[in-house]
Amino acid sequence: MLSYIDKIKEISRRLLAESKVDLVIGFRKGTLSMMNEPCFVKTVEDVEQLVWDGNCGINLANYLTDRKEKIGIIAKGCDSRNIVTHIIENKIKRDHVVIIGVPCQGMTDRRKVQALAESEIKEAIETEDTLQIRGDDFEKTLDKKEMLQQNCAICIHRNPVIYDELAADEVTEQTQVDRYEDVREIEAMPVHKKWDFFENLLSTCIRCYACRNACPLCYCPTCFVDESQPQWVGKSQDPVDIRTFHFLRAYHCAGRCTDCGACERACPMGIKVRLLTKKLEKDCLELFDWEAGMTPDQRPPLDTYKPNDPDEFIK
Amino acid sequence: MFKNLIEYMGIEPGRLQFSWISSAESTKFVEVVNAVTDEIKALGPHENFVKKEAKVA
Numbered sequence: 001m002l003s004y005i006d007k008i009k010e011i012s013r014r015l016l017a018e019s020k021v022d023l024v025i026g027f028r029k030g031t032l033s034m035m036n037e038p039c040f041v042k043t044v045e046d047v048e049q050l051v052w053d054g055n056c057g058i059n060l061a062n063y064l065t066d067r068k069e070k071i072g073i074i075a076k077g078c079d080s081r082n083i084v085t086h087i088i089e090n091k092i093k094r095d096h097v098v099i100i101g102v103p104c105q106g107m108t109d110r111r112k113v114q115a116l117a118e119s120e121i122k123e124a125i126e127t128e129d130t131l132q133i134r135g136d137d138f139e140k141t142l143d144k145k146e147m148l149q150q151n152c153a154i155c156i157h158r159n160p161v162i163y164d165e166l167a168a169d170e171v172t173e174q175t176q177v178d179r180y181e182d183v184r185e186i187e188a189m190p191v192h193k194k195w196d197f198f199e200n201l202l203s204t205c206i207r208c209y210a211c212r213n214a215c216p217l218c219y220c221p222t223c224f225v226d227e228s229q230p231q232w233v234g235k236s237q238d239p240v241d242i243r244t245f246h247f248l249r250a251y252h253c254a255g256r257c258t259d260c261g262a263c264e265r266a267c268p269m270g271i272k273v274r275l276l277t278k279k280l281e282k283d284c285l286e287l288f289d290w291e292a293g294m295t296p297d298q299r300p301p302l303d304t305y306k307p308n309d310p311d312e313f314i315k
Numbered sequence: 316m317f318k319n320l321i322e323y324m325g326i327e328p329g330r331l332q333f334s335w336i337s338s339a340e341s342t343k344f345v346e347v348v349n350a351v352t353d354e355i356k357a358l359g360p361h362e363n364f365v366k367k368e369a370k371v372a
Binding site: 183186187191192193194195196197198199234238240241243247250251254255276279280283284287302313314315 | 316317318319320321322323324325326327328332333334335347350363364365366
């Protein structure tokens with residue numbers, strides 16, 4: 001996966017040099033270890049900044065919406081599905097983007113890694129299979145496969161579904177994964193247990209809205225939580241308000257969420273906010289046989305009517 | 316899906332109900348309203364999704 005970068009740079013350089021695109025959206029090294037930051041590369045010289053490793057978990061499709069330039073974008077499997085969603089929702093035109101597809105092998109969960117470190121990680125060196133972390137008084141070598149973000153570990157669409165250029169050969173997709181184990185566990189709980197489970201899950205939320213900001217689906221000019229006329233949801237730290245926010249945020253992603261994990265990755269409190277969106281994803285699959293962002297040619301189930309839509313809940 | 320999610324989150328099944336009644340179906344309207352009120356009364360007042368007092372940080 002590390003070797004992709006040469007090809008990524010080569011494609012980016014070519015696209016910029018031939019003026020096929022005005023900018024390339026990719027990753028450069030962040031100021032902290034294990035934190036790459038998104039960057040807009042506008043000149044051929046700046047292409048050197050680009051990096052590719054296991055810390056490119058941010059969903060770059062988030063930076064596409066409503067831009068007028070011709071854009072080259074580096075896209076993992078999930079990013080590409082979000083680009084498709086943007087195309088379906090008219091947030092970007094297909095011929096305005098040049099998609100540089102990157103077959104993905106999963107991104108590193110820095111919280112998982114940090115939990116194994118004895119103190120602050122000052123340096124992290126990646127090879128194809130291992131991750132070596134170093135701090136002031138320790139050094140450890142970890143297996144990269146075991147350090148994946150949970151959504152990456154259960155990912156079944158690692159290859160980009162749509163692309164103009166491919167930075168490497170496609171990787172084999174995982175097939176033997178149970179995507180909804182955690183959702184089923186919650187579904188099986190009695191009613192009050194479910195309530196308490198989410199009460200507990202969301203209790204640490206500070207309402208920073210990082211989950212919303214990191215999400216490529218959340219592009220409304222004014223989010224429902226920020227609106228004051230009418231005020232859709234209370235703005236306090238009351239558990240009821242917090243729950244309403246999370247519940248509605250998730251519901252706005254129904255039939256659109258690709259489980260890219262950007263929300264969970266962004267959460268400073270480490271809340272598993274994906275448990276809500278995953279339930280919607282599971283229902284979409286079961287009720288409508290729908291996976292978000294797989295093709296630009298099909299309308300999502302929640303904005304179309306079909307005579308055979310499930311309607312058992314209507315009396 | 317909304318119903319599924321709200322029940323997943325811990326609201327009792329039956330608390331949220333949907334029905335489709337034409338303006339010509341007065342008897343169905345009465346039936347549904349009675350059935351819904353009976354069911355909700357049986358569930359009792361909902362106490363979870365209520366702000367008991369404003370939480371001040």
